[in-house]
Amino acid sequence: MDTMRDRFAPIVSRLLDEDPRVAVVLAEIGRDGFREAERRHPDRVINVGIREQLLIGAAAGLALTGxxxxxxxxxxxxVERPFEQVKLDLGHQGTGAVLVSAAASFDWPAGGFTHMAPGDVALLDTLDGWTVHVPGHPDEAETLLRHAVAAGDDRVYVRLSVQSNRQGRAVDGRRFVTVREGRSGVVVAVGPVLDAVLAATEGLDVTVLYATTVRPFDAAGLRRYGTVEEHVAAHGLDAATLRERIGHFMNAGRVTAERG
Known part of the structure; x- marks a missing residue:
């Protein structure tokens, strides 16, 4: 199976052909995937080199031109290195962009701590006006990326991971998907941890909701199953450990499991 990032360049290259508003801004990483698109659209495929602050600033400038x-x-x-530019060049100026990451969280340990970003979603949550998508399968990544590009001039973050669930699900960029229903608790699995959560909750009388969009949060969908009182970070836990923690918290009320 291809990865979410394998889908990224072909999808965006097609969007460049289809929509004259679309532009791509790179900081060297991922440039090889856009060689053909760069030849077709030299004015809308821009590589700023290893200058991440400029990456965001250039994107904001392009947004200001429409x-x-x-x-x-x-x-x-x-997200982390150019956070000031994300906050000011995009947020303060009220401009929109679609930020699409690779190597989310701890995806690439060989790159060292400089290439890890377990706090990217939490950091963006300190800013107003962002939509955050966390797909769990390449098919979902394609759907959510198209949603993001079509979202007018909104600010959208699409978090791609090398981790993937075995199958993609029909997602709409807004609502949770009910994967399993139960009466003793609620588990919200975010993105690529769904398979692990399903394994951990096998045989437990719990509802499993699947979230690929965490901001805005589908509070209405969650309320249909009760109130969440506890939070379990599922990233990095094997199914047995996750199952033990879920069982521990079930006695206290509802449970949310999400990728850290």
């Missing part, structure tokens, strides 16, 4: 920039690099260099 374009819809798609900005891509590793998560640590897309």
């Amino acid at each position: 374009l819809r920039p798609i900005v891509h690099t590793f998560a640590s260099f897309l």
Whole structure:
């Protein structure tokens, strides 16, 4: 099976052909996937080199001219390193862009701590006006990326991971998907941890909801199954450990499991 990132360049290259508003801004990483698109659209495929602050600034400038920039690099260099530019060039100026990361969380341990970004979603949550998608399968990544580009001039973050669930599900960029229903608790699995959560909750009388969009949060969908009182970070836990923690918290009420 291909990865979410394998889908990224072909999808965006087609969007460049289809929509004259779409532009791509890169910081060296991922450039090989856009060689053909760069030849067809030299004015809308821009590589700024290893200058992540400029990456965001250039995207904001393109947005001010009416374009819809798609900005891509590793998560640590897309959200954390240029965070001031994300806050000011995009947020303060009220401009929109689609930030698409690779190597989310701890995906690439060989790159060292500089290439890890477990706090990217939490960091963006300190800013107003962002939509955050966390797909769990390449098919979902394609759907959510198209949603993001079509979202007017909104600010959208699409978090791509090398981790993937075995099958993609029909997602709409807004609502949770009910995967399993039960009466003793609620588990919300975010993105690529769904398979692990399903294994951990096998035989337990719990509802499993699947979230690929965490901001805005589908509070109405969650309320249909009760109130969440506890939070379990599922990333990095094997199914047995996750199952033990879920069982521990079930006595206290509802449970949310999400990728850290």
